[in-house]
Amino acid sequence: MAAGRRGRKGCGFRLLPAWLRLQCKLRRGLSAVIGVQAVQIFHGTARPDHRATHPVMVTNARFTAHAEAAAARCGIALADGLALRAWATFGRPFELA
Numbered sequence: 235m236a237a238g239r240r241g242r243k244g245c246g247f248r249l250l251p252a253w254l255r256l257q258c259k260l261r262r263g264l265s266a267v268i269g270v271q272a273v274q275i276f277h278g279t280a281r282p283d284h285r286a287t288h289p290v291m292v293t294n295a296r297f298t299a300h301a302e303a304a305a306a307r308c309g310i311a312l313a314d315g316l317a318l319r320a321w322a323t324f325g326r327p328f329e330l331a
Contacts (some may be wrong), residue, residue: 240266241280243257246247252287252288253283253284253285253286253287253288254286254287254288254290255280255286255288255289255290256290256291256292257272257276257280257289257290257291257292258291258292258293258295259272259291259292259293259294259295260293261293261294261295266295266296267295267296267297267298267301268291268295268298268301269275269298269299269300269301269303270298270300270301270303272291272301273291273297273301273304273305273308273310274308276289276291276310277289277304277308277310280310288311289308289309289310289311289312290312291305291309291311291312291313292309292312292313292314292318293313293314293315293317294318294319295314296314296315296316297312297314309327315327
């Protein structure tokens with residue numbers, strides 16, 4: 235995993251012939267959320283700069299409704315804290331659109 239500018243973290247995986255690009259967002263506190271601006275920034279770099287065919291944003295928190303709508307429009311899959319806990323606890327696979 236590599237750290238980008240301003241502490242952004244992400245990694246890429248080549249799954250022939252596709253590229254999976256992960257953007258990870260760590261948030262602390264029960265009221266922490268990921269907003270639409272984070273999704274828009276990721277959208278602006280995932281495909282043109284990182285050649286992602288499957289951009290995925292992951293967080294231990296939750297996404298706002300506006301962030302979820304923007305991700306759906308941009309073709310970005312989201313995995314929130316609930317999905318991470320279900321995977322870690324029960325081995326439930328992510329259902330990424």
